[in-house]
Amino acid sequence: MVDTSVILSGIKLDNPVIPASGTFGYGKEFAELYDINILGSFSFKGTTKEPRFGNPQPRIAECYSGMINSVGLQNPGVDAVSAKELKELATFFRKPVIANISGFSVEEFVDCAKIMDKEEQVGIIEVNVSCPNVHNGGMSFGVFPESAAEVTKAVKSAVNKPVYIKLSPNVTDITQIAKACEESGADGISLINTLLGMRIDINRRKPVIANKLGGFSGPAIFPVAVGMVYRVAKTVNIPIMGMGGVSRAEDVIEMMMAGAAAVQVGAANLVDPYACKNIIESLPGVMERLGIEKVSDIIGIVE
Amino acid sequence: MEEKFVVLENRKLAKDIFEMKLSGNTKALKAPGQFINIKLEGFFLRRPISVCDWDEKSITIVYKVVGEGTRFMSELEKGAQLNILSGLGNGFDVKKCGGSPVLVGGGVGIPPMYGLAKVLVNAGKKPQVVMGFNSAEDVFYEKEFKALGIEPVIMTVDGSFGKKGLVTDGMKGLSCDYVCACGPEPMLKAVSELACDGQFSFEARMACGFGACMGCSCETKYGYKRICKDGPVLFKEEIKW
Numbered sequence: 001m002v003d004t005s006v007i008l009s010g011i012k013l014d015n016p017v018i019p020a021s022g023t024f025g026y027g028k029e030f031a032e033l034y035d036i037n038i039l040g041s042f043s044f045k046g047t048t049k050e051p052r053f054g055n056p057q058p059r060i061a062e063c064y065s066g067m068i069n070s071v072g073l074q075n076p077g078v079d080a081v082s083a084k085e086l087k088e089l090a091t092f093f094r095k096p097v098i099a100n101i102s103g104f105s106v107e108e109f110v111d112c113a114k115i116m117d118k119e120e121q122v123g124i125i126e127v128n129v130s131c132p133n134v135h136n137g138g139m140s141f142g143v144f145p146e147s148a149a150e151v152t153k154a155v156k157s158a159v160n161k162p163v164y165i166k167l168s169p170n171v172t173d174i175t176q177i178a179k180a181c182e183e184s185g186a187d188g189i190s191l192i193n194t195l196l197g198m199r200i201d202i203n204r205r206k207p208v209i210a211n212k213l214g215g216f217s218g219p220a221i222f223p224v225a226v227g228m229v230y231r232v233a234k235t236v237n238i239p240i241m242g243m244g245g246v247s248r249a250e251d252v253i254e255m256m257m258a259g260a261a262a263v264q265v266g267a268a269n270l271v272d273p274y275a276c277k278n279i280i281e282s283l284p285g286v287m288e289r290l291g292i293e294k295v296s297d298i299i300g301i302v303e
Numbered sequence: 304m305e306e307k308f309v310v311l312e313n314r315k316l317a318k319d320i321f322e323m324k325l326s327g328n329t330k331a332l333k334a335p336g337q338f339i340n341i342k343l344e345g346f347f348l349r350r351p352i353s354v355c356d357w358d359e360k361s362i363t364i365v366y367k368v369v370g371e372g373t374r375f376m377s378e379l380e381k382g383a384q385l386n387i388l389s390g391l392g393n394g395f396d397v398k399k400c401g402g403s404p405v406l407v408g409g410g411v412g413i414p415p416m417y418g419l420a421k422v423l424v425n426a427g428k429k430p431q432v433v434m435g436f437n438s439a440e441d442v443f444y445e446k447e448f449k450a451l452g453i454e455p456v457i458m459t460v461d462g463s464f465g466k467k468g469l470v471t472d473g474m475k476g477l478s479c480d481y482v483c484a485c486g487p488e489p490m491l492k493a494v495s496e497l498a499c500d501g502q503f504s505f506e507a508r509m510a511c512g513f514g515a516c517m518g519c520s521c522e523t524k525y526g527y528k529r530i531c532k533d534g535p536v537l538f539k540e541e542i543k544w
Contacts, residue, residue, distance in 0.1 A: 022516070022517075023511075023515060023516060024515060025514065025515045025517075029513055029514040029515045029532070030515070033304060045517075053520070053522060053527055054517065054520065057507060057508065057519070057520075057521065058507075058508040059508070059518045059519070059520075060348070060508045060509060060510045060516075060518040060519075061508075062346065062347055062348045062372075063347065064347070065347055066347055067347055067348055067510055069510065069516065069518060071516065071517045071518060071520075074517045074520055074527070218347055219347075267347075269511070269515060270348075270510045270511040270515060270516050271342070271347060271348060271349060271510075271511070272305075272342075273304070273305070273388070273511070273513060273515070274305060
């Protein structure tokens with residue numbers, strides 16, 4: 001029997017497979033299909049202080065081996081998440097969950113984090129400083145080491161739970177931003193968020209997406225993600241949740257060899273609602289084939 | 304929800320319009336107006352297509368070639384296997400339709416109205432049907448509605464088939480106490496203005512099709528709804544045009 005468990009900031013996960021924020025809602029659509037307690041954990045829909053409707057339609061564009069989304073952090077607001085979504089979640093998911101939060105000011109990040117810090121089921125707070133789909137928020141904090149550090153420090157001093165900062169790939173040097181987060185007390189780093197991208201309808205001569213640009217995800221970005229995880233892993237000494245185009249158990253292994261302590265699965269959930277289930281079920285077989293007894297042994301094994 | 308289907312038949316009905324019959328497990332389908340989401344080899348996102356008709360073992364869809372994905376679909380041959388998410392969306396609430404609703408379909412919005420008409424007829428109701436097309440070359444399913452015992456009012460924009468005009472012209476003279484409609488959004492809006500009450504099926508660009516990604520959310524009078532999960536059918540009273 002191979003050992004698929006990993007430990008993330010003191011939290012033991014049965015396996016390293018975690019649905020990524022924005023692709024798994026608050027869990028209920030998937031819980032209708034299979035018992036989601038098989039997951040390592042999951043990162044719920046990006047939550048902000050105030051409710052947000054998000055961006056105008058259309059919000060989705062297809063790409064070769066991927067997609068662009070411009071949802072724009074649609075969510076019911078942190079109070080509703082606390083009062084309704086997490087109460088419901090507790091009825092069908094019994095593991096610690098990752099609270100993905102975002103904000104438009106340092107204060108909003110802190111307010112949101114404080115509320116999530118009080119939630120018993122929240123194991124890790126994942127701070128999204130990298131959403132490409134909202135103006136003057138999210139990503140603007142994640143593109144400079146100074147502002148990423150400022151958010152990290154403010155959130156860390158306000159909460160007790162482990163704090164992971166989710167970084168954008170749309171920067172000059174992601175390792176410097178990761179380093180700034182580590183020095184400001186981050187317990188871990190999540191990367192990568194989506195790549196800024198665009199599709200144009202050549203018949204209409206107009207962008208496919210109403211907001212023109214959006215976040216590109218899917219298997220096409222996997223090599224970019226592996227490269228960034230590898231570089232960040234060689235720079236910081238805190239755990240990394242690696243994500244970007246992961247769609248099969250082999251990708252999980254590759255991402256971990258690059259340096260990820262756990263792996264998030266995003267766009268794959270949207271084209272196959274059973275993607276995470278399939279990855280989890282095939283992981284032990286892939287490990288056996290590769291001669292891996294403990295999956296945690298391969299974290300960052302590539303020099 | 305995820306099932307393997309096999310193409311039984313895939314034939315051209317009208318200009319760019321194809322009818323595909325698929326065999327497989329259909330038990331996820333509960334109401335007319337629901338849709339299926341089809342995985343196509345070489346395409347990342349699935350293609351959401353409304354169900355036209357179904358029985359215990361097969362599904363019929365009628366779709367329009369509008370891009371590369373639907374072009375690929377139109378070239379599939381008998382025996383091709385497809386991975387399909389079935390039984391998606393809410394569908395029409397047949398109980399609320401009354402005894403003689405007017406069913407209005409525009410172009411590729413007609414197929415779900417056929418499924419609805421069939422369910423209503425089987426329940427002893429007397430639906431009236433108005434179908435709208437651009438031109439004679441676009442017309443399909445006249446015979447199929449007639450086989451249900453319904454004499455559809457057929458409208459074409461250029462008058463080359465049926466009567467000249469829009470579906471709203473075809474609705475004049477009918478008692479539109481309750482209307483169910485599917486078609487382009489401007490058509491739905493115009494139809495709703497002639498209807499006392501009714502249900503309207505919307506189209507949206509979507510990624511997942513089962514409520515996870517929020518790609519297809521729209522605002523209603525009672526907060527946001529996901530076209531794929533809370534729709535595609537919305538009640539007149541909740542729609543914000």
